[in-house]
Amino acid sequence: MNQHLKNCSWSEDALQQYHDKLLEKESVKAFETHLSICPSCCESLKSLKILKEFLYEEMRRAVETPSLKGLEDRVLSQIQEEKIIPFPTIIKPQALRFLNFSKGIAAAAIFLIALGGYWHFHNNSSFFMASTGKQGLCEVDYFYSQTQEDVVCYNVNNDTESSLTVIWVLDEMAP
Amino acid sequence: MEPKEKEQILAIQKGEPSLYSELISAHKNRIFGTLLSVLRNTQDAEDLTQEVFLKAYRNITRFEFKSSFYTWLYRIAINSAIDFQRKHKKMLKVSIDENKGGLDVLMKEAVNPKDSHYLLGFTPEQHELHAVLTASIQELDIDHRSILQMREVEELSYAEIAKILGIKVGTVMSRLFHARKKVREKLRQSEVL
Numbered sequence: 001m002n003q004h005l006k007n008c009s010w011s012e013d014a015l016q017q018y019h020d021k022l023l024e025k026e027s028v029k030a031f032e033t034h035l036s037i038c039p040s041c042c043e044s045l046k047s048l049k050i051l052k053e054f055l056y057e058e059m060r061r062a063v064e065t066p067s068l069k070g071l072e073d074r075v076l077s078q079i080q081e082e083k084i085i086p087f088p089t090i091i092k093p094q095a096l097r098f099l100n101f102s103k104g105i106a107a108a109a110i111f112l113i114a115l116g117g118y119w120h121f122h123n124n125s126s127f128f129m130a131s132t133g134k135q136g137l138c139e140v141d142y143f144y145s146q147t148q149e150d151v152v153c154y155n156v157n158n159d160t161e162s163s164l165t166v167i168w169v170l171d172e173m174a175p
Numbered sequence: 176m177e178p179k180e181k182e183q184i185l186a187i188q189k190g191e192p193s194l195y196s197e198l199i200s201a202h203k204n205r206i207f208g209t210l211l212s213v214l215r216n217t218q219d220a221e222d223l224t225q226e227v228f229l230k231a232y233r234n235i236t237r238f239e240f241k242s243s244f245y246t247w248l249y250r251i252a253i254n255s256a257i258d259f260q261r262k263h264k265k266m267l268k269v270s271i272d273e274n275k276g277g278l279d280v281l282m283k284e285a286v287n288p289k290d291s292h293y294l295l296g297f298t299p300e301q302h303e304l305h306a307v308l309t310a311s312i313q314e315l316d317i318d319h320r321s322i323l324q325m326r327e328v329e330e331l332s333y334a335e336i337a338k339i340l341g342i343k344v345g346t347v348m349s350r351l352f353h354a355r356k357k358v359r360e361k362l363r364q365s366e367v368l
Contacts, residue, residue, distance in 0.1 A: 087234060
């Protein structure tokens with residue numbers, strides 16, 4: 001077990017959260033009070049600060065070191081020599097592509113439902129059967145019909161009257 | 176993002192590579208610093224910096240101005256470093272197995288970095304502290320080292336680190352916790368503090 005945990009009631013987790021400034025306000029006060037009496041926590045906190053300063057200093061030195069001379073030219077000449085071109089289109093990650101695929105499927109389904117609805121209303125016409133005097137709603141097929149009956153048909157969309165071939169009588173009303 | 180940088184990126188996206196050199200000049204040092212901090216080898220960091228800028232150029236049409244250009248480059252750099260180190264580790268393992276003396280050389284390099292002129296003004300205690308920290312960070316694997324760099328140097332939040340690495344926030348916290356703990360234990364063992 002960690003030496004810190006052996007000697008102290010505060011957890012290692014709390015110590016690191018304090019260092020990261022992620023400890024809640026009430027806990028910060030309590031922890032700071034504890035720090036004044038706990039050499040073990042003070043030492044642990046000091047080592048975290050030293051580590052941070054060390055890494056920060058390393059980065060600062062690396063950034064200030066005059067290296068990478070001519071990198072721009074090397075990159076550009078490699079781009080030219082190897083004829084590297086940026087990817088022409090935005091290719092999204094696999095997950096997003098799947099999302100788009102799902103969206104496409106949904107859009108196609110909505111389109112088909114809408115088309116079906118349009119087809120349904122477009123081809124459902126009110127009819128008046130002159131021979132029997134019956135009237136109602138019928139489904140009309142222009143291309144192939146099996147039970148042909150000549151009727152006077154009123155298109156529900158524009159109220160025009162025409163002679164059509166009826167295949168299904170949907171709703172028949174009494175004359 | 177500065178308007179000038181945005182214009183440059185838009186122009187490059189439309190196929191003007193000559194403007195890319197200005198972007199490289201603006202960001203190369205920080206990217207190199209990040210890679211050096213994670214890889215801990217000057218030559219590898221230099222080589223990979225070039226690779227990162229080439230990779231960024233190939234993918235520049237994917238940059239959608241949702242973050243700063245540096246943040247985008249930084250993501251490429253960190254993930255490239257992790258990929259590089261994983262491949263390199265496999266190769267290194269083979270070479271160490273073939274030549275047992277290799278590990279000693281690596282340890283010497285870790286404790287006595289070549290580019291350490293700044294150490295000239297250090298006291299013996301500071302030298303020792305530096306050596307212990309260098310060696311203990313070197314001993315961490317790339318996953319732990321990169322998270323330490325992101326948190327301590329770039330001061331990224333846990334959520335930002337998780338997003339860059341494509342891992343859960345809990346994993347970030349756990350790796351950070353263990354990385355710091357390992358370094359602290361080394362410091363305690365060495366009694367340099």
